[in-house]
Amino acid sequence: MRAIWVIILIFIAACASKKEVVRIEPVKTDTTATDSVEYELIVFDTGFETWYLTNSHPSWYHSQEYYEMWNQRFVNAWNYEYNSSRYHNLLDAPINYDSNIDYGLEVNHKLFYYFQYVQHVLKIPLLSDAPHLSGY
Known part of the structure; x- marks a missing residue:
């Protein structure tokens, strides 16, 4: 009986519709004082946040341009x-x-490390000349 439930659960999981992996969206803020928009990176992979907190350098480690x-290269x-x-x-x-x-800077930093996570943890090769993280 237990095997039947496992098979049913696997079937349901396999039939689930595809969801977004990562999304960058504007954050609603009070714009009366300024005319700027802030963005937030939302990653739907449940393992990323823990990995990010333990493996990323501070955002100021590299410039925003870096x-x-x-x-841009990773997204392409x-x-x-x-x-x-x-x-x-x-x-x-x-x-x-x-x-x-x-x-x-913060959104670009987090997105950069999401691509590092994809390459090093999920083992999906995106760029052969990507920066190498220590420990990987």
Whole structure:
């Protein structure tokens, strides 16, 4: 009887609709004093936050331009792999990252480390010349 329940649960999990993996969205703030928009990175992988807190350097370790440059390359590689169907079952959705938008240092830092997580923990190769994390 237990085996039947396990099979049913596996079937339900396999039939679940695909969800976003990562999303960058504006955060609603009081804009009466300023005319700026803040962004927040939402990662749907439950293992990422713990890994991020234990493996990332402080956001000031590199410049925002450094993170933006690598993020643009990672996003291009991610979307290429997503569209090529090679990792389509692992990459649930394309990532919409606009290099003309200033997402800020914190969002770019976290996105950079999400790509590190994808490459080193999930073992999905995106860029062969990506920065190497110590310990991996």
